[in-house]
Amino acid sequence: MNPPPDGLARTWARALFRGLGGRPAVLVELVFLLLWFLLFIRIDAAVGRDLAAANANALALQSAEHAVHIDVERSVNAWLTGNPVLAHAAVYLYRLYYVVVAGTLLWVFVRHAEVYRKVRRTMVAMTALVLPVYWAVPTAPPRTALPGAVDIVARYDILGRAGRESWTHPSHYTAMPSMHVGWSLWCAYAAWTALRGTHPRLALVPWSFPLLMAADVLATGNHYVLDIAGSVALLAVSVVVASLGDRRDGSGKLPEWTWTTSVRGWSPGSGRRPRGGSRRFRASPDGSPPDGVSRSASCSRAAPRPSCCGAGGRTGRQRFSS
Numbered sequence: 001m002n003p004p005p006d007g008l009a010r011t012w013a014r015a016l017f018r019g020l021g022g023r024p025a026v027l028v029e030l031v032f033l034l035l036w037f038l039l040f041i042r043i044d045a046a047v048g049r050d051l052a053a054a055n056a057n058a059l060a061l062q063s064a065e066h067a068v069h070i071d072v073e074r075s076v077n078a079w080l081t082g083n084p085v086l087a088h089a090a091v092y093l094y095r096l097y098y099v100v101v102a103g104t105l106l107w108v109f110v111r112h113a114e115v116y117r118k119v120r121r122t123m124v125a126m127t128a129l130v131l132p133v134y135w136a137v138p139t140a141p142p143r144t145a146l147p148g149a150v151d152i153v154a155r156y157d158i159l160g161r162a163g164r165e166s167w168t169h170p171s172h173y174t175a176m177p178s179m180h181v182g183w184s185l186w187c188a189y190a191a192w193t194a195l196r197g198t199h200p201r202l203a204l205v206p207w208s209f210p211l212l213m214a215a216d217v218l219a220t221g222n223h224y225v226l227d228i229a230g231s232v233a234l235l236a237v238s239v240v241v242a243s244l245g246d247r248r249d250g251s252g253k254l255p256e257w258t259w260t261t262s263v264r265g266w267s268p269g270s271g272r273r274p275r276g277g278s279r280r281f282r283a284s285p286d287g288s289p290p291d292g293v294s295r296s297a298s299c300s301r302a303a304p305r306p307s308c309c310g311a312g313g314r315t316g317r318q319r320f321s322s
Contacts, residue, residue: 023113033120040127045172047131048138054173057137058145061176061224070225073142073218074149080219081150090216091156097180097213104187112194119190121242126182126234129241133230139176143221152220177230178223184213185235 023029048054065071080087105123108116143151188206195203217223 023109023116029109036124036127040131043131044134044174047135048172048174050138051140051173054138054140054175055145057176058140058142058224061139061226062146065225073146073221073224076215076219077142077149077152077221080152084156087152087220088156090220091153091158093213093216094153094180094220094222095158097184100187100209101183104190108190108194115190115193117245118242119186119193121245122189122235122238123186125238125241126186129238130177130179130182130234133177133234134172134174137176138173139227140173141175141222142224144170144173146221149221153222175223176227177234178214178217178227179231180217181210181213181223181228181231182234184210185231189235189239 062071065073080090105120108119142149143154188208188210191206192203195206214228217228218225
């Protein structure tokens with residue numbers, strides 16, 4: 001049976017302005033993320049403008065990689081240059097990966113509200129933590145600082161002449177760390193966090209995305225191996241910073257709620273299953289009951305007693321109290 005129109009309207013209004021099922025309010029979340037990323041783009045464009053320092057840092061990276069024999073950028077770039085079909089595919093991945101990032105964020109919001117706040121905090125932490133690095137350590141990419149490197153994106157750019165002009169004449173140099181790899185790592189982390197409890201093997205598959213992106217940025221001449229290592233470190237630190245915002249109880253875990261209902265309409269030998277009982281749920285990150293269990297229809301947090309709805313289960317009520 002479809003809900004009445006007025007009830008559906010109230011549900012949509014609550015989802016937009018107050019949040020629903022442990023999720024933040026949709027409209028508030030959209031405004032916050034939009035303003036945050038606009039701020040990030042503006043600050044990002046203002047740092048890393050020292051070309052001399054960027055080239056010097058790039059040379060230092062090349063020397064460090066050569067010392068430990070991991071300077072593979074020139075060889076993989078030459079290999080991709082000789083494979084035009086793969087080069088085109090690499091450019092598509094490099095330019096369009098933002099669709100995967102946005103899709104991952106939306107998927108977690110809609111399907112896995114219990115981890116949304118955690119992965120969103122990690123995303124915000126990444127953007128906040130990377131800016132001081134860009135300011136302190138501007139770094140030119142291999143396509144401009146490594147002799148013999150071919151700019152694959154400029155050669156096969158899908159954005160046309162306008163995109164090629166801005167690409168070949170950059171105004172800032174922020175190769176360290178690679179945010180292409182950083183965002184792909186975030187996507188894998190978000191999917192893994194959402195799936196590991198119910199589909200542990202499937203949760204490992206998303207980690208192939210950052211591996212593919214790492215190969216892409218190396219072969220297209222946009223990043224060094226150490227840039228990728230910096231991206232891994234950025235995600236690790238961001239996860240730690242984001243975890244500090246978790247609302248947790250004294251045991252360090254999210255609150256656990258017990259939903260207890262009365263046993264009605266059942267007697268031994270009746271052939272009918274009891275309609276009541278107790279179930280335990282892990283609370284949403286904001287401390288609220290999970291989807292399908294309202295705060296006005298549940299029981300106490302991690303209650304050790306078998307029931308909180310009256311002895312003998314005669315009331316037929318469901319209560320929640322925190």
